[in-house]
Amino acid sequence: MGRYLLSAILLSTIISFPSYAIDLPEGPALKSAIEKADTEFFDLFFEKCDPTRTAAMLTPDFEMYHDKGGEVARSAAKMIELYTKQCEAKKAPDAWRSRRALVAGSMTLHPIAGVGVLEQGEHVFYERQGNGPEKLVGKAKFTQFWRLEPDGWKLARVFSYDHEAVK
Numbered sequence: 001m002g003r004y005l006l007s008a009i010l011l012s013t014i015i016s017f018p019s020y021a022i023d024l025p026e027g028p029a030l031k032s033a034i035e036k037a038d039t040e041f042f043d044l045f046f047e048k049c050d051p052t053r054t055a056a057m058l059t060p061d062f063e064m065y066h067d068k069g070g071e072v073a074r075s076a077a078k079m080i081e082l083y084t085k086q087c088e089a090k091k092a093p094d095a096w097r098s099r100r101a102l103v104a105g106s107m108t109l110h111p112i113a114g115v116g117v118l119e120q121g122e123h124v125f126y127e128r129q130g131n132g133p134e135k136l137v138g139k140a141k142f143t144q145f146w147r148l149e150p151d152g153w154k155l156a157r158v159f160s161y162d163h164e165a166v167k
Contacts, residue, residue: 022148024111034109034119035102037146037153042100042123049087055080059147059156067140067161099126099134116147116156124166136166 025033037057044054058076066072073079089095106122120143128134145157 022114022150024113024117024148026111030109030111030117031107033153034117034146035107037155038102038107038119041155042102045083046098046100049090051080051084051087054083057153057155059149059154062156062158064158065160066163068163072158094130096127096129100124101126103139112145116145116153119144119146138163138165140164 024030041054041057044050044057055076058079060076062076062079063074064072064079073082090097101124103122103124108120110118110120112118120141122139122141124136125138125140126134127137140160140163142161143159144155146153147156148154
């Protein structure tokens with residue numbers, strides 16, 4: 001009798017909790033979705049300076065780690081706080097501005113069933129002062145985890161590493 005009671009309790013527990021697993025797109029649809037989210041996020045982050053829209057693309061428990069800078073942020077709130085200060089600094093006419101570009105063909109995706117996708121790749125960075133000429137200044141590798149939520153793709157974890165200057 002005890003085993004039947006335990007089985008009934010376990011079954012009712014399983015049934016009472018909603019499933020949060022999400023059906024992920026597959027193949028070309030997944031690649032297109034992540035390319036779009038990646039481009040949108042980094043365009044906002046480096047070029048548009050829009051903290052509200054950028055925050056909407058992060059999970060609340062967002063974390064970022066950088067091989068040169070260490071732990072950058074352990075929450076979306078902290079990341080947006082840092083980002084907002086950076087945006088304010090860019091308003092000066094002679095401020096340094098950056099742009100990030102994904103290296104064509106470097107992106108690989110590793111789906112995590114019902115949750116999201118791990119994106120890996122290489123990116124390059126450009127800088128310019130004020131409205132001056134843009135110059136390629138660095139390259140790095142990255143691994144980031146995108147979580148698919150009911151309202152779209154959210155960036156949850158970022159690891160940026162192997163940074164090196166480009167001459």
